[in-house]
Amino acid sequence: MFYGLPKEKNNDRVPPNQRVTTDFPVLHYGNVPEYKDLTNWTFKIFGLVEVEKTLSFDQMLSLPMAQATNDIHCVTGWSKFDNLWEGIPVEEVVKLVKIKPEVKYVMLHAEEGWSTNMPLADFMTPGNMFAFKHNGEALTPEHGYPLRFVLSHLYFWKSAKWIRGIEFMENDRPGFWEKNGYHMYGNPWKEERYAWD
Ligand SMILES: Nc1nc2c(c(=O)[nH]1)N[C@H]1C(S)=C(S)[C@@H](COP(=O)(O)O)O[C@H]1N2
């Protein structure tokens, strides 16, 4: 399966006050995790689900794969077009559990306790992926190896690198950058950069 860019973005693809780059800058808080092997790596699906689930790396690799493109918009002002991501479409992972009807938000959890929040509907938008590859290459350690989420339509800080789990929630709660002054939603087209925007 292949997901193209939303049509409206082809007209004006640069959100306000962003500049386009062909580099791929590295941005994060904390350390780049080092993995000797992935035998103890787990992916947890928890919170408001009927039965919580833990998957091994091999189990993740056995899920259906797809490709999707997105334009990255980083809150620090750079945009990078036409990124090709390869991995597990979000719906293939969510299918593994039964979400309770009251769920409205999601928290993504990454290494070192890092997290980011988003509405369920944005999380579930087709084209979002749990990505193993970027532009045909395995993710490098600094870009999220072995697995990162790609939330294609909001500022890139919500695209959790080194992701280890999904928590389903009824009420919104700020993640790491959201607690530190970033916007709870982060729409680049409306310049929702900081909490006070
Ligand atoms: N686990 C984790 N994921 C993270 C971050 C982080 O600090 N920790 N930073 C976010 C921010 S602020 C940005 S801009 C992007 C940067 O991704 P890149 O380094 O691949 O360009 O990752 C996001 N994902």
Ligand SMILES: [Mo]
């Ligand atoms: Mo960022």
